[in-house]
Amino acid sequence: MLAKRIIPCLDVADGRVKKGVNFVNLTDVGDPVEIAAEYQKQGADELVFLDISATNEKRKTMIDVVEQVSKQVFMPLTIGGGVTSVEDIQKLLKAGADKVAINSAAVNDPDLITEGAKKFGNQCIVVAIDVKYDPESKQYFVYTHGGQQKTDIEAISWAKEVVKKGAGELLVTGMDQDGTKDGFNISLYQQLGEAVKVPIIASGGAGKLSDFSDVFLQANVDGALAASVFHYGELTIDDVKSYLKQKGVVVR
Amino acid sequence: MFAIVDYDTGNTLNLKKALNYLNIENKLTADPDEILNADAVILPGVGAFEAAVDALKERNLIEVLKKAAQEKHPFLGICLGMQLLFEDSEEYGLNKGLDLIPGHVKAIPENGELKVPQMGWNENQVAADSPFKVANEEYTYFVHSYYASCAPKYVVADVDYGIKIPSIVQNENVVGMQFHPEKSGQVGLNLLNQFQEMVKTNDFSRN
Numbered sequence: 307m308l309a310k311r312i313i314p315c316l317d318v319a320d321g322r323v324k325k326g327v328n329f330v331n332l333t334d335v336g337d338p339v340e341i342a343a344e345y346q347k348q349g350a351d352e353l354v355f356l357d358i359s360a361t362n363e364k365r366k367t368m369i370d371v372v373e374q375v376s377k378q379v380f381m382p383l384t385i386g387g388g389v390t391s392v393e394d395i396q397k398l399l400k401a402g403a404d405k406v407a408i409n410s411a412a413v414n415d416p417d418l419i420t421e422g423a424k425k426f427g428n429q430c431i432v433v434a435i436d437v438k439y440d441p442e443s444k445q446y447f448v449y450t451h452g453g454q455q456k457t458d459i460e461a462i463s464w465a466k467e468v469v470k471k472g473a474g475e476l477l478v479t480g481m482d483q484d485g486t487k488d489g490f491n492i493s494l495y496q497q498l499g500e501a502v503k504v505p506i507i508a509s510g511g512a513g514k515l516s517d518f519s520d521v522f523l524q525a526n527v528d529g530a531l532a533a534s535v536f537h538y539g540e541l542t543i544d545d546v547k548s549y550l551k552q553k554g555v556v557v558r
Numbered sequence: 559m560f561a562i563v564d565y566d567t568g569n570t571l572n573l574k575k576a577l578n579y580l581n582i583e584n585k586l587t588a589d590p591d592e593i594l595n596a597d598a599v600i601l602p603g604v605g606a607f608e609a610a611v612d613a614l615k616e617r618n619l620i621e622v623l624k625k626a627a628q629e630k631h632p633f634l635g636i637c638l639g640m641q642l643l644f645e646d647s648e649e650y651g652l653n654k655g656l657d658l659i660p661g662h663v664k665a666i667p668e669n670g671e672l673k674v675p676q677m678g679w680n681e682n683q684v685a686a687d688s689p690f691k692v693a694n695e696e697y698t699y700f701v702h703s704y705y706a707s708c709a710p711k712y713v714v715a716d717v718d719y720g721i722k723i724p725s726i727v728q729n730e731n732v733v734g735m736q737f738h739p740e741k742s743g744q745v746g747l748n749l750l751n752q753f754q755e756m757v758k759t760n761d762f763s764r765n
Contacts, residue, residue, distance in 0.1 A: 381741055381742075528677075
């Protein structure tokens with residue numbers, strides 16, 4: 307059986323990991339290679355690196371980061387943040403990324419999804435979607451630019467649309483939950499799981515062990531992404547996997 | 559030296575990085591002499607079957623690869639490179655492969671629950687007589703929509719994805735891995751090391 311994936315997400319700016327990752331045994335808390343190697347050892351199934359550099363000039367250092375990490379860490383790497391063109395995708399794949407996540411650019415230029423999928427295969431095109439609930443219309447809406455700009459795009463139909471355009475995987479962040487540690491937005495992922503047939507990675511809200519089993523047992527998602535609970539050592543990947551096993555979720 | 563066949567397919571560099579990490583001397587090459595004189599030939603591959611066959615044809619590599627395998631050079635196909643070892647594939651019409659292992663490449667059947675492609679980590683069941691036992695009950699990383707359908711005697715390991723999908727196949731000196739050993743953490747590295755061991759000792763027997 308295919309295992310459910312547990313995915314730590316690392317924010318990178320200027321070639322350094324931001325939002326302090328504080329494992330006890332790290333000698334350099336900002337070094338992407340050392341942190342990635344540590345997560346590999348802990349049993350992470352995949353890593354997501356999000357480039358939060360403010361300028362294009364600084365983004366170039368991300369290529370370096372991917373090159374360095376992929377020389378020493380042998381698991382799937384997804385890179386996102388500021389990807390706007392087929393050339394961006396190509397550079398990241400060439401540097402060693404396995405998948406590239408497109409977010410705002412997919413909204414601004416949906417054909418980028420198709421172009422990327424045709425050129426490199428659907429499997430390496432991840433569309434990242436930031437989603438917020440609108441209580442008035444009782445619908446989810448897509449946000450862009452790191453969640454700062456609201457669009458009038460309804461999220462579930464957008465998910466279907468990007469899959470039609472060639473997305474091989476969806477990384478969907480529930481913004482209402484993000485940072486709350488109150489659990490994933492189960493109803494969002496239930497709707498998505500019924501709407502599309504590509505792998506879905508749930509993101510936003512992971513705080514305790516049962517949050518992971520809830521999302522896997524109640525919605526058809528393939529992976530769960532988290533940042534701070536892992537970075538600050540509140541939970542280890544091993545804790546999460548042991549717990550999931552007990553609950554009957556297949557993990558590696 | 560291991561020759562990694564260079565025919566403009568994606569992600570060859572990650573395979574190279576894994577071999578470098580293991581201190582296995584290797585070279586990306588499309589040169590027939592280099593391929594035929596290498597200690598082992600590795601055929602990587604990502605993408606569509608027909609495009610890969612065309613790319614090999616363009617570089618006049620089809621006969622070279624067949625010759626290498628027939629002359630009993632150690633040969634490892636990875637992912638699409640493994641699928642190319644078979645007689646043919648039904649991906650976008652029927653296309654001929656290298657015909658080094660009897661069998662056919664077919665689409666993973668779509669059913670209600672399973673997503674295609676299979677993307678992620680799946681658990682190998684390895685035949686007891688295989689030199690690749692190091693992967694038994696271990697997970698490796700898969701990304702594929704097609705699978706090899708062949709006689710059980712060529713199946714060294716398989717995974718459960720609604721149907722049994724061969725994950726390692728072998729016909730004497732010709733080995734194929736459907737997953738990406740270069741993306742499968744320590745288990746993947748162990749498998750590449752095991753292949754190197756078989757190359758060194760020139761022992762591809764099952765016992």
